[in-house]
Amino acid sequence: xxxxxxxxGFYDLTGCxxxxxxxxxxxxEILEMARHFQIKSFRLIKELKxxxxxxxxFMEGLVASNMDLxxxxxxxxxxxxxxxxxxxxxTGCIPAYRNFIDASKYVAMVYEKTKEMKDTQPLPINKHVxxxxxxxxxxxxxxxxxxxxxxxxxxxxxxxxxxxxxxECRLNENRCLLDDGKMCLGPITRGGCDAVCTNGKLECxxxxxxxxxxNLPLISKLLEQKGFPKEHIKQRLRTFAxxxxxxxxxxxxxxxxxAKPAKKVKLVKKKLAKKKLAKKVAKTAKKTKxxxAKPAKKxxxxxxxxxxxxxxxxxxxxxxxxxxxxxxxKKAKKKEKTAKKTAAKRVQPSKPANEPAPQKTxxxxxxxxxxxxxxxxxxxxxFKR
Amino acid sequence: xxxxxxxxxxxKIEGHANLNLSIEGNQIKKCELGSVEGSxxxxxxxxxxxxYEAPEITSRICGICSCAHTICSIQAVEExxxxxxxxxxxxxxxxxxxxxxxRSHATHLYFLALPDYxxxxxxxxxxxxxKKEVERALRLTKLGNEIVTAIGGREMHPVSMxxxxxxxxxxxxxxxxxxxxxxxxxNDAIATAKLFASIKYPKFERETEYFSLYDGVNYPMLSGxxxxxxxxxxxxxxxxxxxxxxxxxxxxxxxxxxxxAYMVGALARLNNNYRFLSKNAKKIVTDSKVRFPITNPFMDxxxxxxxxxxxxxxxxxxxxxxxxxxxxxxxxxxxxxxxARGIAIIEVPRGILIHDYEINEKGDIVxxxxxxxxxxxxxxxxxxxxxxxxSLLKMSEQKxxxxxxxxxxxxxxxFSCSSHFLKVKWNRK
Numbered sequence: 065x066x067x068x069x070x071x072x073g074f075y076d077l078t079g080c081x082x083x084x085x086x087x088x089x090x091x092x093e094i095l096e097m098a099r100h101f102q103i104k105s106f107r108l109i110k111e112l113k114x115x116x117x118x119x120x121x122f123m124e125g126l127v128a129s130n131m132d133l134x135x136x137x138x139x140x141x142x143x144x145x146x147x148x149x150x151x152x153x154x155t156g157c158i159p160a161y162r163n164f165i166d167a168s169k170y171v172a173m174v175y176e177k178t179k180e181m182k183d184t185q186p187l188p189i190n191k192h193v194x195x196x197x198x199x200x201x202x203x204x205x206x207x208x209x210x211x212x213x214x215x216x217x218x219x220x221x222x223x224x225x226x227x228x229x230x231x232e233c234r235l236n237e238n239r240c241l242l243d244d245g246k247m248c249l250g251p252i253t254r255g256g257c258d259a260v261c262t263n264g265k266l267e268c269x270x271x272x273x274x275x276x277x278x279n280l281p282l283i284s285k286l287l288e289q290k291g292f293p294k295e296h297i298k299q300r301l302r303t304f305a306x307x308x309x310x311x312x313x314x315x316x317x318x319x320x321x322x323a324k325p326a327k328k329v330k331l332v333k334k335k336l337a338k339k340k341l342a343k344k345v346a347k348t349a350k351k352t353k354x355x356x357a358k359p360a361k362k363x364x365x366x367x368x369x370x371x372x373x374x375x376x377x378x379x380x381x382x383x384x385x386x387x388x389x390x391x392x393x394k395k396a397k398k399k400e401k402t403a404k405k406t407a408a409k410r411v412q413p414s415k416p417a418n419e420p421a422p423q424k425t426x427x428x429x430x431x432x433x434x435x436x437x438x439x440x441x442x443x444x445x446x447f448k449r
Numbered sequence: 450x451x452x453x454x455x456x457x458x459x460x461k462i463e464g465h466a467n468l469n470l471s472i473e474g475n476q477i478k479k480c481e482l483g484s485v486e487g488s489x490x491x492x493x494x495x496x497x498x499x500x501y502e503a504p505e506i507t508s509r510i511c512g513i514c515s516c517a518h519t520i521c522s523i524q525a526v527e528e529x530x531x532x533x534x535x536x537x538x539x540x541x542x543x544x545x546x547x548x549x550x551x552r553s554h555a556t557h558l559y560f561l562a563l564p565d566y567x568x569x570x571x572x573x574x575x576x577x578x579x580k581k582e583v584e585r586a587l588r589l590t591k592l593g594n595e596i597v598t599a600i601g602g603r604e605m606h607p608v609s610m611x612x613x614x615x616x617x618x619x620x621x622x623x624x625x626x627x628x629x630x631x632x633x634x635x636n637d638a639i640a641t642a643k644l645f646a647s648i649k650y651p652k653f654e655r656e657t658e659y660f661s662l663y664d665g666v667n668y669p670m671l672s673g674x675x676x677x678x679x680x681x682x683x684x685x686x687x688x689x690x691x692x693x694x695x696x697x698x699x700x701x702x703x704x705x706x707x708x709x710a711y712m713v714g715a716l717a718r719l720n721n722n723y724r725f726l727s728k729n730a731k732k733i734v735t736d737s738k739v740r741f742p743i744t745n746p747f748m749d750x751x752x753x754x755x756x757x758x759x760x761x762x763x764x765x766x767x768x769x770x771x772x773x774x775x776x777x778x779x780x781x782x783x784x785x786x787x788x789a790r791g792i793a794i795i796e797v798p799r800g801i802l803i804h805d806y807e808i809n810e811k812g813d814i815v816x817x818x819x820x821x822x823x824x825x826x827x828x829x830x831x832x833x834x835x836x837x838x839x840s841l842l843k844m845s846e847q848k849x850x851x852x853x854x855x856x857x858x859x860x861x862x863x864f865s866c867s868s869h870f871l872k873v874k875w876n877r878k
Binding site: 076077078079080081082083084085086088089091092094095098103106107108109110111126127128129131132157158159161162165169170171173174175176177178180181183184186202203206244245246260261263264265266269296299303 | 458489561594602606616782
């Protein structure tokens with residue numbers, strides 16, 4: 065194999081593997097395409113091999129655990145061109161919708177995991193590292209991935225599609241779904257998907273993220289006029305690309321279920337214990353609701369520790385548990401460093417902390433972080449919680 | 450001699466998983482197989498959403514079986530709302546599932562499983578020596594994708610399906626075209642089944658409980674009761690029998706039946722439903738020396754090959770039955786909501802998939818429970834590894850890993866669904 069062929073890697077973080085499959089589903093072209101690249105890493109269909117350097121890496125999925133973050137950083141450090149493949153990597157997609165829901169909705173499902181697997185705030189990859197290109201969509205159009213690879217081969221600069229979904233939808237002579245009383249986000253969503261959903265009569269959910277000049281307050285108003293409840297519109301806008309439009313509230317501490325080494329025989333007992341725990345959690349959730357601003361009374365293990373350390377704010381409700389908290393903080397001192405790191409990341413998401421300056425062969429066309437801000441400002445009033 | 454085997458990010462499976470083994474002499478002290486994919490809490494995100502939004506959201510659980518999640522979710526919502534879809538809709542759904550099954554089985558057999566047996570690293574590397582096979586795989590995948598696209602609107606995360614019916618119907622010409630293509634693909638499917646019948650699988654037998662759906666008329670797909678050799682219960686009773694529990698090393702839950710492991714998937718389906726196979730699929734089995742029931746988990750690959758032949762015949766049958774007549778889907782604004790619970794259990798490529806929702810009067814989802822096939826197979830996989838390992842201990846480390854990976858891959862696990870797979874670290878003491 066000639067050595068001048070670009071070294072390519074396909075990686076996946078937390079996600080559904082659909083974007084990588086989208087590439088594989090180019091049945092007629094994949095073998096030909098594979099000849100023009102040195103595909104060195106593709107866990108889905110190949111053994112893993114440690115490569116020293118990549119020219120191009122396609123990264124699927126979002127960062128949802130410490131393991132994801134470590135992997136992403138390690139790969140960014142040895143990659144010239146990092147491509148965010150698909151909605152999860154670009155906007156956070158549905159998994160990042162969790163940022164906008166109340167923790168009480170999933171708290172019963174959270175339990176203690178090993179250190180590497182520990183949950184982190186679900187974020188698209190550009191909140192942690194610099195990204196050179198974005199291929200949006202859930203899933204990204206398979207031909208679009210090919211076109212992108214061809215452009216890179218030819219030394220062309222791949223360009224974003226800069227028209228909304230409505231443009232292609234009209235070209236396909238579809239009937240407007242807004243007229244049919246469907247909550248279609250086509251007017252504000254970046255096209256390039258050939259309006260595949262609206263062709264199939266499904267309203268656009270906005271998976272490719274909003275256009276840079278999208279008028280978010282206006283679309284909300286329009287949909288409200290059509291009779292959709294505000295809450296429902298908010299949910300829809302947030303489902304696929306919420307992270308591009310607004311900054312989610314700081315994640316609340318979660319009570320983590322203790323992980324007992326489950327022995328099959330003790331399952332029944334465990335189940336009962338779970339129920340009890342669930343009840344407790346429900347109770348505390350209720351209490352917190354009543355007390356509104358007050359954080360959960362029983363200071364909860366690691367998550368809270370981090371938060372407490374980070375903010376160093378005295379908690380009004382923590383009086384009773386102050387002593388305990390102090391003990392816990394002492395215990396957690398070792399973890400302080402990591403907590404601070406994550407805190408720094410959260411505060412300054414646009415600056416990939418501790419990141420070796422990525423060598424860019426191609427210049428990134430879009431600067432998503434800046435966009436994020438402007439979106440946030442635009443939508444601020446409307447989306448006040 | 451004691452040693453530890455640690456496989457991190459197992460390759461050629463969907464999603465990420467790790468395996469941790471610790472061996473002392475001939476005794477296996479620890480065998481932990483679990484998903485390390487980040488948690489996404491789909492069930493939590495469904496709470497407070499409109500029930501008709503669930504199919505669109507849950508389809509994102511998995512890329513390779515997004516049709517399955519969509520359809521299962523749709524059927525759970527329909528069950529709760531008391532909507533009965535037309536027969537045409539049900540046939541179209543089944544056809545979409547057939548399409549997805551063809552591409553999923555073809556991808557698994559050729560891209561994930563076959564390289565192990567032919568001694569290659571990946572199917573892409575096989576393409577020079579085994580060009581015919583790789584091209585066949587791509588043809589079958591393409592056919593599956595064409596079916597799903599024709600009905601669902603795109604290869605992944607289908608758009609045209611909704612509770613109550615189809616948003617957009619395929620044209621009769623499109624259906625006829627699919628039938629022609631399915632007929633053409635019959636030889637490919639038979640060649641695949643024969644190829645996987647000729648492979649020498651490791652000799653390893655371990656009986657477990659094999660669960661699948663069973664409807665007494667057809668090879669199961671979208672409906673039926675849960676059946677094993679010794680047990681039989683209705684879908685609404687699943688929570689009475691099946692329990693979930695956590696392990697700190699896995700982000701995927703373990704699902705057991707009354708504290709015992711069981712197996713789902715192609716092998717389980719065939720063990721329980723052999724007599725409903727199409728004629729040419731049965732012929733593959735009778736021509737081989739294999740007889741069902743099979744207790745060798747490696748033979749899951751063979752079972753998938755047999756199923757491939759069956760599903761192509763079934764696809765042709767459905768296309769013949771379909772005479773597309775105009776019908777309108779129910780507009781979400783016209784749905785009548787009530788407080789209810791909807792449970793749907795369907796057969797998906799890797800086994801049984803359960804979606805269970807509770808809905809309130811406004812049509813919001815109050816609680817949701819989703820059980821994927823890999824969660825159900827996880828404990829059984831672990832037990833198989835435990836049972837298979839002692840016979841491997843004399844081999845080199847590399848070979849042991851390959852054999853274990855083969856075993857895991859034969860289950861066709863999907864750790865995206867269940868929450869991700871294998872890299873190995875050896876520690877010799």
